[in-house]
Amino acid sequence: MHGTVSSEHLVQLFDETESLVAGISTFLFDAWKKGEHLLVVARAAHWALTAGELQARGCPVPPMIADGRLIVLDAATTLATFMVNGDPDGAKFLARIGDLVSRVSAEADHGLAVYGEMVDILAAQGNFQGAEQLEALWNELSQTCSFRLLCGYSATHFGDERTDAHLRGICAAHHDASARPTDLLSTWLLANRRPKYHLDTQ
Numbered sequence: 001m002h003g004t005v006s007s008e009h010l011v012q013l014f015d016e017t018e019s020l021v022a023g024i025s026t027f028l029f030d031a032w033k034k035g036e037h038l039l040v041v042a043r044a045a046h047w048a049l050t051a052g053e054l055q056a057r058g059c060p061v062p063p064m065i066a067d068g069r070l071i072v073l074d075a076a077t078t079l080a081t082f083m084v085n086g087d088p089d090g091a092k093f094l095a096r097i098g099d100l101v102s103r104v105s106a107e108a109d110h111g112l113a114v115y116g117e118m119v120d121i122l123a124a125q126g127n128f129q130g131a132e133q134l135e136a137l138w139n140e141l142s143q144t145c146s147f148r149l150l151c152g153y154s155a156t157h158f159g160d161e162r163t164d165a166h167l168r169g170i171c172a173a174h175h176d177a178s179a180r181p182t183d184l185l186s187t188w189l190l191a192n193r194r195p196k197y198h199l200d201t202q
Contacts, residue, residue: 007142013186025053031113128166
């Protein structure tokens with residue numbers, strides 16, 4: 001993972017917290033089984049549920065945190081460190097997130113998996129432009145260091161057809177967009193409103 005840069009940027013839409021936690025825990029558990037380092041930037045309530053699910057599956061959360069193989073950041077607190085007048089500031093993002101991701105990526109012999117929902121906080125505030133800008137900053141970072149990133153969004157943010165362009169832009173910023181089959185709104189949105197193109201993987 002220290003030679004050629006190789007990154008993947010995924011997004012999951014969810015209807016309910018339960019489905020989000022299921023998606024996050026599966027993503028992180030699979031990464032742990034591969035020996036990857038983990039970075040989580042989530043709301044405290046979501047992380048508490050996810051940590052419980054990971055431990056129930058056999059992932060040793062406290063020891064991983066203790067030895068630095070799992071880093072957990074609060075999404076709202078972290079987001080506030082690089083927002084300026086409602087927009088993500090690129091230099092501040094690199095200082096807070098970019099330096100951390102680059103360091104952990106370099107240390108992680110088997111890869112780095114990141115889950116983030118700062119973009120969902122912006123979407124919940126109606127700041128879709130800020131969310132798209134933040135997705136772009138993650139994509140710029142992925143050109144310089146290797147990691148797999150999963151972003152989570154509540155489908156309720158996109159129920160109004162006036163948000164169609166934002167949903168299309170967000171989906172296009174990712175290599176793939178998905179939802180659990182039981183999340184009816186999420187699956188409908190992805191079937192009917194997402195673009196037929198995604199982030200160039202070349």
